[in-house]
Structures are given as C-alpha cells and as structure tokens.
C-alpha cells in the first residue's frame with residue numbers, strides 16, 4: 215500500500231485528510247439500474263475519496279450504500295459514468311481494494327491463520343510466507359492466541375477481527391467496509407471501532423465505510439457522505455473535524471453529539487418516509 219501523509223493535514227499522519235490530498239477513488243456521474251428495475255438505484259453519483267482518508271457513508275435503507283461499495287470494488291459495473299482509482303479504470307475486483315463484509319465469510323474448515331493466509335495463497339504466495347504474514351496481521355488485530363482455532367470457536371467480534379486481518383493481508387490501498395460491526399453487540403462494536411482506528415492510524419489506508427449507525431460514522435470518519443434514496447445520490451458531505459486520536463469518551467461531548475444530530479437531521483425525512491412505505 216502507499217500511505218500518503220496529507221500535505222494539507224496540519225496534524226500530520228494522524229490528522230484528517232485535507233482537500234489537497236490526491237484522490238484514491240473517484241466516482242463520476244455513475245448510474246446503475248438493476249435488471250428488471252424501472253428506476254436506477256444510483257443516478258449521476260459523484261464522489262471523490264481522498265487518499266488516506268476515512269470516509270463513512272450513511273443513508274436510509276435502500277439508498278444504495280452497498281451498491282456504491284460494490285461499484286467501487288468492481289463487483290458491479292455502472293451503466294453510465296466512470297469509476298477510477300488513479301489511472302486504473304475499475305471494471306473488476308483487484309487486490310488493490312480489500313472488502314470487509316457484514317458477515318464474516320470465513321472458511322469453517324480452515325484454521326484462523328490459514329483463513330487470513332488464504333487470499334495471499336490465492337495471489338500465488340508460498341504457504342510459509344503467507345502464514346508468516348497472516349501471523350503478523352493476527353498480532354495486529356489481537357488474535358495471535360487464536361491462530362490455530364477454527365472460526366466456529368471464535369466470538370462474533372473475534373471473527374470480524376479475522377475478517378479485517380484477511381482483508382488487510384493483500385495490503386490493499388483502499389479498504390471497503392460494508393457495515394462490518396452491524397451484527398455485534400454494542401460493547402464489542404465500540405471496542406472494534408477503537409481498534410479499527412488504531413490500525414488505520416498506523417498506515418492510513420483509504421477507507422470507505424458503510425454504516426447505519428450515525429455515531430459510528432462520526433466517531434470513525436474524516437468526512438461522512440449522506441446518501442439520499444430514489445435514486446441514490448450524494449445529499450451532503452459532512453466534515454468531521456474532531457481531533458485524533460479519538461477515544462470513546464469523545465462520544466459524550468457536545469461537539470460529537472451536535473454532529474450526530476446534524477446527520478440525523480439530514481436523513482430524518484428519508485428514514486421516516488421509508489417507514490411509511
């Protein structure tokens with residue numbers, strides 16, 4: 215990966231990405247209509263994800279958050295518009311982008327270390343080298359002691375840590391995360407949020423993180439993209455200027471709660487309309 219300290223970020227590597235940061239991922243005029251649907255799921259969507267930034271995406275159910283991630287990964291192709299990562303025109307998944315799903319998708323018959331090593335083996339790495347790298351990542355995600363266990367022996371929070379380690383194994387430049395903590399209890403979710411920030415601060419991969427939780431978006435992100443539905447488009451992008459590193463105590467501050475309120479205000483009418491359908 216290529217960590218890219220923000221030229222505009224006065225706080226250095228731990229500070230937010232600034233407007234002068236190069237763009238890691240660009241969606242320009244992107245539209246997509248699923249087969250059998252009359253209306254596009256996203257239409258004329260424009261979004262720049264800056265190198266090294268943590269960008270959260272929120273929006274009501276059905277506003278196209280997962281679709282946006284799948285487009286960015288190259289799992290879906292738009293009908294119109296361009297999706298690029300630097301000079302690369304994204305038309306298929308690539309090892310420069312890692313995807314973390316809501317459910318863990320681990321291979322139940324493989325030990326944890328071998329699950330993390332799996333994408334490296336797929337990419338052609340020798341088994342021993344893949345396992346060495348996998349062990350490093352398990353250290354990073356606090357799971358070294360569980361390396362020889364099987365997925366069924368781990369808690370949900372531990373499995374999501376493995377999921378993250380596995381996505382990091384291929385050393386992607388961009389990490390695409392689709393509600394990775396949604397299935398976890400509130401306390402585990404908060405622990406994983408702080409751990410994710412620690413890992414992110416280490417080498418500042420670009421992160422595009424979809425969540426339903428407004429406080430999660432504010433806690434993690436440099437900016438929050440608010441999507442509106444029918445069709446999915448960017449309603450607003452809210453900068454989160456909270457200082458880093460962030461500890462959970464920040465969630466009790468007036469500034470934090472003011473930002474959560476602002477996000478709620480931006481999606482409230484769409485969320486209420488969705489409940490009436």
Ligand SMILES: Nc1ncnc2c1ncn2[C@@H]1O[C@H](COP(=O)(O)OP(=O)(O)OP(=O)(O)O)[C@@H](O)[C@H]1O
Pocket residue numbers: 248249251255273274275276277278279280281282
């Ligand atoms: N493969 C598909 N074929 C047809 N329609 C689809 C497909 N995938 C998603 N959709 C529809 O596209 C719309 C947006 O879906 P998407 O999953 O991107 O929304 P979302 O904002 O992530 O929703 P949620 O918050 O509920 O996860 C929904 O109406 C969904 O039913």
